[in-house]
Amino acid sequence: MSTAKEPLRLGTRKSLMAMTQSGLVADALSQRTGHMVDLVGVTTQGDVSKALLAQIGGTGVFVNALRDRLLSGEVDFAVHSLKDLPTGPAEGIALAAVPVRDDPRDALCGPCKLADLPRGARVGTGSPRRVAQLRALRSDIEVVPIRGNADTRLRKVADGELDAVVLAYAGLKRIGRLADVAEVFDPDQMLPAPGQGALALECRADRADLVELLAAVDDPASRAAVTAERTVLAVLEAGCSAPVGTYAAEVEQKLRLTANVVGIDGARQIRLSASGHPDRPDELGRELARRLLDQGADQLMGELDDEPR
């Protein structure tokens, strides 16, 4: 493109969390490239449907409307929470950048730590991954399915409808609600969702100029980690609503990946780790997924189908 420094149109969801994270990306990009960035709010299916995510399928409901705007040329690029991206390839769309990842962990919001909640306490989450791992930590608690944005979920605790809720730490930070956090779960206790805490910048694959420009905010280490995590999910053919937790990070120049599959009752889990070269994160993810399957991961995940969601 010959015209220098024309403003870029950034497509984003309109929630406080989305607008905040998109604003941070816009600032970083402006600083590094000199381009102004205009935010364009887009409503996605996930923002209007009242159904539980596990029911509407999860995959792509927060993403597809933004991709449509990219393909029609209404926006130049889109910022997504990476964990909301389906694992499959998207026709005509390029993953142009994964910025430095935020804290990937899950957090309990409520009056006290999980261990100190009363017997039978009501804890809200819509994610089978969190349900299963919560039950593994405290089999007596009552897990209550909820959805809605983080603010709505936190209000249910304030109103006394729930004793606590589990949310992503990174999201709580972005909306300024870290004061509500009573406990941050170590990945040993609760493995995060693949890609949690990371963002994704997408643009049209045929816009080489944009692919190059957006690379200014790419962080190769974060991209490698989330690639390994998402490969596990892809090989297991599981979506964001599967009881699959992962965490990858570079440790002493190697990429270390841990993944688990937990039965929905929390009673059984398969948990494995492996290390590999940071330049081949997909190889590492595939290897670990295959070992999970060898140990019966598909059977554990299959049991989910018999559960009311």
Ligand SMILES: NCc1[nH]cc(CCC(=O)O)c1CC(=O)O
């Ligand atoms: N599916 C909703 C969603 N997508 C990304 C985040 C949190 C922020 C992140 O992981 O980057 C959340 C909310 C939550 O899980 O608490």
